[in-house]
Amino acid sequence: MSVVNFLSPENWLQPDAGPRYVQLRKRLSEGVDQGLLKAGNPLPPEREIASITGLSRVTVRKAIQSLAQDGIVVQKQGSGSFVASHTPKIEQSLSRLTSFSEDMARRGMMSSSAWLERGIFMPSPDEVLALALSPDASVSRLARLRAADDKPMAIERASLSTEVLPDPLLVESSLYEVLEASGLRPVRALQKISAINLADDTAKLLDVAPGMAGLRIERTSYLPDGRVVEFTQSIYRGDAYNFVAELRLAKE
Template sequence: MSIVDFLAPEKWLRPDGGPRYVQLRRRLSDGVDQGVLKAGSSLPPEREIAAITDMSRVTVRKAIHALAQDGIVIQKQGSGSFVASDTPKIEQSLSRLTSFSEDMARRGMTSTSIWLERGIFMPSPDEVLALALSPDASVSRIARLRTADGKPMAIERASLSTEMLPNPLLVETSLYEVLEQAGYRPARALQKISAINLEVDNATLLEVEPGKAGLRIERTSYLSDGRTVEFTQSIYRGDAYNFVAELRLAKE
């Protein structure tokens, strides 16, 4: 069904249905639910909706503003209004050291993994430096696509010394659970976050268009005695995460 047919007022506008902007807001919301207006697509311009529905632009603007307050649409200055993505938006604290599986479970979401790589390899120069390995040491690597409620969220590539993770095949869901059972649960970590544009391979895995915004996070985790546990390089969807840090005023 076209948006013109869907918004034809004789199909839904009622004299006793309440304020006209409320009825329009409800109809547009139904359009999102029914797939007439798809996630990420732009809404028709206000003047076009006004012409189709025989409403004033003030009424249309009020309905769209109500949708934006509900998070159903996103208004962008100079670009118009867009249906919000159906990708869950995760607010991730930078002050807590938790695994992806733990984060999703805490939010009541189901996490799954699609394995990209898992095994023991010769370390790269970056891994030798980050994990404080000898050049002739081996390194355990696990790489996987992480999903939440079926939506791809991040590509996670973790490297550990074989002392910390002698058998990468032991990791089935949570890496931190395996490390905790072995007595190697990280106690602290350093993270570096940078903004990137997703390259074709990563964008394909994350089911977004190449060139879309993403986040690259490098994390090095340590035991309480200072030994390095893991070196993780992750790529996150830019539209799926908000990273939050609590800051306190420094004492002079």
């Protein structure tokens, strides 16, 4: 079936089936699911969709924006709207404390990083509290864009006391390998996960549409003796991760 026939209003548009932009959104989403609108390919221009469907360009634009918010399409300024590339879901266990590099290696995926920030800084109030730092202490910060098989997956910002990591330039790939070499690899952690909508600058780094759903994760990691060793604030693509936890019935 051609895109023109697929979008012809007599095939799907109903007067009593809800707002027109919602019906169009559903029809375009069905086109993606059926492979008629293929991943990576551009959607027909707004004016063309409006001409085929008989809907206003405002209605068409609203439907496409709704698809973009859910990550089904990606809007690129000056280029139009494109069907988003399929991103397989990665199941991340909440019961294992591993590095990003280790997680991807276990899945047979090639991990890579792009440095966003790496150095020694005055700590923020959150870092002072999380790492139990003295007011005059310094903190090593490592901020990276993490990718798997060249696809951006997460923005990871790790903070450590300079007593734990005196030289952040020692970390070239895996932070945990550096910590393990000095006998300071964490053995347990507490994580807080919250849902967010990605801000424009974050979405650009993750190559998704602004406002798309994401996951913010704060993690505080501990040494065997209970000392805090690492505080991370990460943002993950919502379309790329499922976090899995095993629960057991508590004994009464």
